[in-house]
Amino acid sequence: MTIEAATSTGTAPESPTRNYSGADRLIDAAGAHGVELCLANPGTTEMGLVAALDRETALRTCLVLFEGVATGAADGYARITGKPAMTILHLGPGLAYGLPNMHNAHRARSPMLTVVGDHTTDHLPFDSPLTTDIEMLARPMSGWVGRSRSAETSDQSVVDGIRAAIQHRDVATLIVPSDHQTDVTQRISVEDLNGYQGWQAHPCSRPADSAVEAVATSLRANDARPVFLIGGDALETRCRTILDRICRRTGGRAFTGTTAARLDRGGDRPEFGRLPYFPEDAVAALSSAAPLVLVGTKSPVAFFGYREHPSALAEGVATLTLSTDEEDSYAALVALDEELSGLPVGASTATVSVGGQTAALSDEQGLDGWTIGSVAAETMPEDAIVSIEGGTVGHSFFAASQNGPRHSVLTNTGGAIGQGLPVAFGASLAAPRRRVVAIQSDGSAQYTVQTLWSMAREGTDITVVLVSNRKYGILNTELQRLGHTSGDLANSLTSLTNPSLDWCATARGYGVPSSQVHSVGELRAALRRAHAVPGPTLVEAVVG
Template structure:
């Protein structure tokens, strides 16, 4: 038994059964070991950003880590953007990065690099395996670190540690420490602050408390103590739809966000962080809460968020039978017709969304209306790219579809963002994943046009336009998808889009709709 075999066995013993991979020469012994382990599902991504993004989507839907396999420092570097998104989503992930044999590193061969320094900013935990006998303890440590608390871990596997013979290795399930007990002092402090600010307190939920059962408790607190309920701007995963409590998402634009929060005297964080502006703008604040707002943490990531929320409900004297408000029927709206628009797409998707679907939203500016409408749609899971690094949508949908093969996945995708990881469509075709990709084809980085206005640029010239627009030539998403093996069609009217969406939702397998705006 060599080190690569042991690494596989430790992963499998701890129910890590999917490996998203883009291997190279240094990883061939690990590839051979994976070949001997049919229990491990190996999924090839044609770009490392697809690999790490798919592992993120898988983790969000299972609350368990997948493994990734990356080739030395440059391969890791190609995957860093979606590792960043995963780290911001608090997703468990085990990255296995192959490296040269230890004795080969002093020769400074072309692919030699400082892998630890590359990995550290996008990882919660990094370790280099010292040799064959260190493989088992190092892999167990990586698994433990990926879940306590959940986050991104990176394990560096030198080639000689992979091919080296291992002595006796004890392989079994890793014991994980339970989350700490609820901090009742924090519960009492938060409850007192809420009582002292009737109608002027808010709660931001994130993580496990953005799931349906915990949202119901948050809704009881909201109704019973007149507390407003919010979510962060970028959502890692939230259970949405009819019959579920629907928090208000804090807007991206600073003026809208500060207006929403201006009358909040007490803001309670449950697994969340204080909301701040994405960027600095001349004359605008970085913090979104008003001066003097009391920001309190009920429970942080890694703690038992649901138990803390229940304890707060009890401390406030709210009974578990307390009714709460749920989203029900869609608001009245005329059925759109004629030229296709962003709002028409949002309405159509929200109305036609199948029960228990998974929505991966990377449409950026184009699908802003969908989130509000999703409160009235069939029950579903909703997630976004959480780190602000574009190129996560197609890989997220890929990983989610592998995690939940019985559920329909809908990817709302901006055309500019989609081009960062378009290779993920090939993986969807190869794995026959049940993903409907809707590309908002406006042939521009629309958000950057808005950012130019935000920094005070009233009109742009030819140089700026050429950096912000995706025309000359325009992208042809139907041809791109078909080149990756995914069936695709184009819609430029509401009627055509509705028909294509109905067809795509009625069948299994990957399908792409280019929605021309």
């Protein structure tokens, strides 16, 4: 598609109400380059951008009440579409509020454009109260950091950021001083706008033939007992289908990483086990590998260091890399499959989903991590998107849903909590025809609870399964692993009581209908109702 010239001069017409600004130039360039969503929590230094967005524009713009909601939603949007959304944040402190979910997006390899306003260039030397080193804050969570040079070049600055986000599948942060937004400039030419539209990212590089040959040679050995660990683009269904056949040729097994940016499951898709979270379990799962073959991922490490367990989970295990997280895993697997074509194909080692979930739970049973995860799997609609945050129900949901309908799962890739609700919100904006189910623990939900308001305002079809165990369960587990018997202070620091959180009141306060359930039967009925009505609903599932 090209943009038609509106005047004989070859430029688009001037606005009848105000002058064309650097912010107009930036927004027009972002839209021409394929950005369709803006998630904004602006302040004074971003009013030029707000004024530009106030024009008739193709960008859908959503107000969020907290910067971590903006960055988390942009992550969820990218995981579904593969495209960057734009966030607008206010100076260094606003960026700092968004950093945890930028970290998760960075680990998920999600393209994202973070636009941060700054003081006018002539005001910066005065060190006013909100002046900060924005570049320094952004750099650890960004693959690219840039600063606009002028209003006249603001279009090129934003395009550089968008291209960096797409090319490197990462967060790009662009800092735009306020005067670069409001200074008057010439409208972008139609030629330049069309040039922005025509740009395409370069495909991932193909792994070296020598890497494929080395893996194939190892797998042909009589004593080979291969274990494949897959991540990144190797999680795609087309890659897992080929890997299942390779496993059948070699007698191998496969694991996905402990976390996944996106994993499409159910139906006839091959299902591999997840690498366990705790290091001793992961080491045991990998110890028999001969060799361990990495596909689209790095050698696994523990989430945390423990004196009695190695940080490198494959320590002492012969390891080969078929494709890195920067390379084309599909091409690598196709090439490996061809190399092994002379080997017979045996029975599948993957679990292939073939039908609907069969529930064995009675309506009278109480709620715990296992029953909540099982009922969530049983009741989710076909083609749902499931955002999971919290260890209480994650294992049970994965186990129960492997025989269920087709769905996509989004998990916490970076470990910074507070991503579950924003990622669900962004995924729903990306795929409005798919029901989103956010399975969310109560402790981590408090980090970005403001997302409920944005869900209500935008009318997104999201069912929040709020797992209410009234504690930080993972911290209790870690204290036990430390060998500590909790006293009053430790119990207080891991408890969410005194007072208990009133989730139904909280949800209603943000405009989201809610209900509270205590049994399997009540949860089943509540989730089926929630999935059947448009808009968001919160169901508080009380454990115990």
